[in-house]
Amino acid sequence: MKLKLLAFMAILAAWGCQPSTNQQDKPQSADAQPNILWIVADDLGVDIGCYGTKAVHTPHLDQLAREGVRYENLHTTTAVCSPSRSGLITGMYPVSIDCHQHRTPFKHALPDPVQPITRYFREAGYFVTNGSFKAENRKGKTDYNFTHHFDSLYDGTHWNQRKSGQPFFSQIQIFIPHRPFLKDTLNPVDPDNVQLPPYYVDHPVTRKDWAMYLETIQLVDIEVGKILKKLEEEGLAENTIVFFFGDQGRPHMRGKQFLYDPGTNTPLIVRHPSGTGANSVSQQLISNIDIAATSMALAGITIPPHMQGQDFLGEQPERAFLTTMRDRRDETVDRIRAVRTTDFKYIRNFYPERPYTQFNAYKKFRYPVLTLMQVLYKKGELNEVQSRFMAESRPAEELYDLKNDPDEINNLAGDANYEEQLAGLRQHMDEWLVTYDLGKYPENPRAIQAAEELMKGRFKRNMESLGLNPAISDEEFLQYWEKTLLEETDDVSHAN
Known part of the structure; x- marks a missing residue:
């Protein structure tokens, strides 16, 4: 079902989160501001249960999808982490801000007037964090292709470090299913039960490697369950909009680094505490640079005119095209x-x-x-x-x-x-x-x-x-x- 979710706008109005007329304006009160949480998995294709993969056990993500909206056509601008994350945190195509080469040793400042979106959240009164799923005081992955310092972008590593009552925009980075894959001995995946794409040879090595990938996704699911449980235990779930997605697609040979769908297509699940759109599926074309713009709009922050990402819950026309890109990846020159x-x-x-x-x-x-x-x-x-x-x-x-x-x-x-x-x-x-x-x-x-x-x-x-x-x-x-x-x-x- 194609879903635009205009009902989200009514929820925003009820929360007092209409976009402000000036970037410096703040919503009426801290109580009216929703928390925004990004849970970001590293190298995740659409290979979870709620997306139709039968061999994998992902009960927490499947439940999150039942409570929110599952988007089937989120594509990252590129299929490797540093340019993808550079686009994600700025709402800009990496090739537009000279952040398209993977981990260049000669980084530069972002061109004017481009800013990381953390600046806009801070100006709106948000406590901004980026942390690791491994520990609340551990910094999360950035990997941006522009000059930056963690402390200049983020206030901390976890929302628990904020002032009482202060709204938060938080990222929690889950560094898997990035290789090397890990075993899940509680729910091992039978290599004979995995479904391989036709461009891969059916061989015991291929099947075992794919099964290990799925087992590692199951460990992602466990970590997501822990994060969501903590929101519930701290009474934050009722005021927190949760985004779950990957920084690019599958860590497999014809996936990561390339522009076929497995390289750029990653899950996107958005859960609104109101239950709006619960248990629905959208075929809308979404670029990961749109996540920045949409999160800002949900927080009542005006999207700056230079930003190339767009609010996919807003009233503007849906994207008719998605554009993706590849350039040098490590030492491998390509375009x-x-x-x-x-x-x-x-x-x-x-x-x-x-x-x-x-x-x-x-x-x-x-x-x-x-x-x-x-x-x-x-x-x-x-x-x-x-x-x-x-x-x-x-x-x-x-x-x-x-x-x-x-x-x-x-x-x-x-x-x-x-x-x-x-x-x-x-x-x-x-x-x-x-x-x-x-x-x-x-x-x-x-x-x-x-x-x-x-x-x-x-x-x-x-x-x-x-x-x-x-x-x-x-x-x-x-x-x-x-x-x-x-x-x-x-x-x-x-x-x-």
């Missing part, structure tokens, strides 16, 4: 842009001569299925769909019919029957690039060199920590993964 509608996705590869799987030290070390498929590709044991992502080059353009091909495996860019759709999305992309894609190209070579040196050293240390030679062959590395993943171990559960 990809995508435009997505409800029905189609257009991808433009600026380096078609390069493989999708050009070397990336992080992925090579952490993603066993990457090495598995590299070995099988060399042996000629992958089918056509599986081989496509392993090829030595890629098409300059890709077009997918998302309704009939949700796995994005049939490229229609050369199909005469789809020329109209291709031309329309191509034009939209051209216009978007001129207006919003303001990043510096090419990137400073010193930044690329610094990233290469950093990742080369990190890869060497990581491999040696496993007792492996960094120059190990793919075949030998696969043997390591088979031994590690497929043999039973005595690992302790992380579910406590």
Whole structure:
């Protein structure tokens, strides 16, 4: 059911949270201001029970979805943490504020008049925090691609540090299901029961890796349950709007870092204490930069005119297009842009001569299925769909019919029957690039060199920590993964 939730506006009016006419204005009283809580999981695809994944056990998230609105089409602007989080905290496309390269060593200040949204919440009287799920006094992940200091952005790490009666805007960072995956021995996932996408080879290593991913999601669910219980115990649930989402999609080979839906699509559940929209589902297209604007509007804070995110609960037209982007990820230089509608996705590869799987030290070390498929590709044991992502080059353009091909495996860019759709999305992309894609190209070579040196050293240390030679062959590395993943171990559960 397509849901706009205009009823939210009536709730805001009842709470005295109409947007103020000046950024400096504050709502009428602290009692009238709702608390805003972001619970952010690291590398989470839409692989939880309420989104249809049967093999996973996520009772707390499923309950949260029954109490709130489940959005099926939230897409992050990019599929890696630092640019995604930079966009999230500013409400801006990373490419518009030169924050699009992943963890640049040469950070700069945000361009005027862009500010982190924490400033606006502070000016509205909010206590602003960013903490870790591990401890109330532990700082949460920021990973922003602009110069900043934690204390200049945040007042603390937990809402319990605020003054009595003061409203809060809080983030709690859950650092999983980011790899390495963790076991949930209380509710182990049977690898035989997982559903694999068609572009992955059906192999014991693939199934075990996917099952471990789902088990780690179950540990996310446990942590969410603890957070929500604390809200209830402290009497805060009745005045707190809860957002649950991920900073990008699945930490799998064709997911994270890439612009296919698994890389950018992450859950979004919004629970309003009034119960508005409870147990409903929305197909609305939402960018993660919209979460900033929407949270500000819910708090009665005027959205500044420069902000590119929009209030997805407001009265303006819904997005007809979502635009996503990829640039350098660690040491791996790339540039990809995508435009997505409800029905189609257009991808433009600026380096078609390069493989999708050009070397990336992080992925090579952490993603066993990457090495598995590299070995099988060399042996000629992958089918056509599986081989496509392993090829030595890629098409300059890709077009997918998302309704009939949700796995994005049939490229229609050369199909005469789809020329109209291709031309329309191509034009939209051209216009978007001129207006919003303001990043510096090419990137400073010193930044690329610094990233290469950093990742080369990190890869060497990581491999040696496993007792492996960094120059190990793919075949030998696969043997390591088979031994590690497929043999039973005595690992302790992380579910406590």
